[in-house]
Amino acid sequence: MHTAEKQKISVKEAIDYQVVTADEPWEELAEIIRSINTQQAVFFVDENVFRLQDAFIARLESLVKRPILARVPAGEQSKSVQNWASLVDFCLEQGIDRQTPLVAVGGGVTGDLAGFVAASVLRGLPLIHIPTTILAIVDSSIGGKTGVNHSVGKNLVGAFYQPRAVVSFLKVLDTLPDSEFISGFAEVLKYGAIEDTGILALLNGRSILSLRKDPQLLKEIVQRCIKVKARVVSEDTKEAGLRMILNYGHTFGHALEKVAGYGCISHGQAVFAGMVAAGVMAQKLGARIDNSLIDQHAAAFVTRGFFDHFSIEDLNKAMQSDKKVSRATVRFILLHEYGRPYLHPVNDAEFITSVWEESFQKMNQLCS
Numbered sequence: 001m002h003t004a005e006k007q008k009i010s011v012k013e014a015i016d017y018q019v020v021t022a023d024e025p026w027e028e029l030a031e032i033i034r035s036i037n038t039q040q041a042v043f044f045v046d047e048n049v050f051r052l053q054d055a056f057i058a059r060l061e062s063l064v065k066r067p068i069l070a071r072v073p074a075g076e077q078s079k080s081v082q083n084w085a086s087l088v089d090f091c092l093e094q095g096i097d098r099q100t101p102l103v104a105v106g107g108g109v110t111g112d113l114a115g116f117v118a119a120s121v122l123r124g125l126p127l128i129h130i131p132t133t134i135l136a137i138v139d140s141s142i143g144g145k146t147g148v149n150h151s152v153g154k155n156l157v158g159a160f161y162q163p164r165a166v167v168s169f170l171k172v173l174d175t176l177p178d179s180e181f182i183s184g185f186a187e188v189l190k191y192g193a194i195e196d197t198g199i200l201a202l203l204n205g206r207s208i209l210s211l212r213k214d215p216q217l218l219k220e221i222v223q224r225c226i227k228v229k230a231r232v233v234s235e236d237t238k239e240a241g242l243r244m245i246l247n248y249g250h251t252f253g254h255a256l257e258k259v260a261g262y263g264c265i266s267h268g269q270a271v272f273a274g275m276v277a278a279g280v281m282a283q284k285l286g287a288r289i290d291n292s293l294i295d296q297h298a299a300a301f302v303t304r305g306f307f308d309h310f311s312i313e314d315l316n317k318a319m320q321s322d323k324k325v326s327r328a329t330v331r332f333i334l335l336h337e338y339g340r341p342y343l344h345p346v347n348d349a350e351f352i353t354s355v356w357e358e359s360f361q362k363m364n365q366l367c368s
């Protein structure tokens with residue numbers, strides 16, 4: 001008789017890593033590279049960062065004896081399976097070993113792509129993120145989600161792969177265009193809404209762009225955001241539950257991105273509008289939150305009339321097909337009050353329609 005032998009294998013994942021944020025944390029970065037004990041490193045650098053930050057890139061390269069550099073063209077289309085494959089080829093052709101760190105220098109596009117290359121080459125290279133956009137600093141570089149897009153949809157091919165370290169040089173934000181700076185602040189406001197209300201207080205009555213001239217305050221805000229993201233992802237490394245709160249504003253936002261066509265509306269504009277809509281929905285359900293702490297920033301993100309051409313019918317359809325939706329029920333993250341998020345399923349399309357209508361009217365008023 002056949003008796004199957006069963007053995008249990010316990011897998012412990014050591015995933016502690018450092019997130020360093022300062023104007024120019026060169027010493028900390030050099031120390032991290034020294035700890036990997038390598039003579040060489042592969043740098044994947046966003047092409048705009050390469051073009052605009054030559055002194056920064058030269059200094060990065062000088063940290064190892066043999067720097068190996070590849071430029072990543074700017075834009076979402078770089079996050080493709082084809083690009084991933086050619087960067088894997090590039091790494092292998094350079095004769096690297098498992099000790100060779102892969103350093104991702106750029107925004108979320110470079111980070112997601114480089115992260116997936118690092119996860120795959122030789123079954124895993126030490127990955128160091130050097131995020132250069134607000135979004136990448138406070139969000140995409142932390143938490144280990146890596147990957148590329150597929151013709152079936154965004155971010156559908158990838159892996160959870162934690163970096164060895166994340167080192168943010170806030171000075172490099174000097175060349176980031178204003179539109180990208182503002183777009184990343186949708187996520188900043190989100191962290192304020194879902195957990196650290198102090199972030200909203202620090203931004204109350206201040207324009208987002210004014211932070212470009214206040215590096216101290218910018219650093220404080222960014223560090224507080226990282227704390228929220230770090231807490232959430234370390235409690236839920238593989239997106240089993242709690243991470244869902246990071247989707248505040250994103251259920252509405254993804255629908256807007258889908259209907260507009262990716263690239264026609266920035267992620268920040270979509271998420272910001274999504275948070276305004278989530279505020280409207282929560283109030284309709286009886287929550288007493290001071291939406292003005294978010295709403296006051298509307299004019300930074302959109303202009304009057306921006307949403308007039310969106311079809312609410314199309315938006316509702318797009319929500320139904322979102323991967324986070326089951327059957328006709330759409331799941332929203334809402335707030336009882338700032339800092340107290342909860343999951344709220346809705347299967348009443350008329351109610352959702354009324355929320356869209358009210359939010360669009362509201363945004364027009366806020367921008368007039």
Ligand SMILES: NC(=O)c1ccc[n+]([C@@H]2O[C@H](COP(=O)([O-])OP(=O)(O)OC[C@H]3O[C@@H](n4cnc5c(N)ncnc54)[C@H](O)[C@@H]3O)[C@@H](O)[C@H]2O)c1
Pocket residue numbers: 046047048049052074075076079106107108109110112132133134135136139140141142143144145146155172173174175176177180
């Ligand atoms: N992995 C995650 O957890 C996660 C989370 C959120 C978003 N993302 C992904 O992040 C991506 C968006 O990232 P993003 O908003 O950083 O966009 P991005 O990487 O496309 O960068 C935005 C633009 O800024 C330019 N740029 C970057 N840094 C610069 C600098 N310092 N100076 C001048 N120009 C600079 C880039 O060339 C690009 O044109 C999306 O693909 C999204 O799916 C991933």
